[in-house]
Amino acid sequence: MTLTVADYRKMAGVTQAEMASHMQVPFRTYQDIEAGKVTFRPLHETAAAMALIRIAAARQDTSFLPAGIKNTLRLAASALPPE
Template sequence: MEEKLSQYRQWAGVTQAEMARTMGIPLRTYEDLESEKAKFRPVHANAARWALLEIAAKNDDVSRLPAGISALVFKVGKLLENKKGGH
């Protein structure tokens, strides 16, 4: 299933303005992307995923992260732990 920008925002539990700000794009651009007036490109998906991580870190709450992102974060966390233990 292809994820939509509105799904990312709903997972984060934020407004369009907050999601746009966190993604680093103007609100109008965000609105056009979410309403599908503008094409949602891979670069937008990456910015949205990164925004979800920033929002989760800011709120100290990873419970709203999609499973795929949570799994990736967990894996990277383990890699960092192993690296820290090796030095």
């Protein structure tokens, strides 16, 4: 199943404005993507995934992250040297 930008936003339980901010795109651009006026490109999907990661980090809660993102985070964390 392919996720939409609205799916990512709903997973995080944030408003369109909050999602736009976390994706680092203008609010109007975000609205156009969610409304289908702009194609949801791979670049947008990556920005949405990063937004979920930023939100999860701020909340210290990864329960809403899709399995693929969780797995990527686990792999990245295992590659970090000990502090």
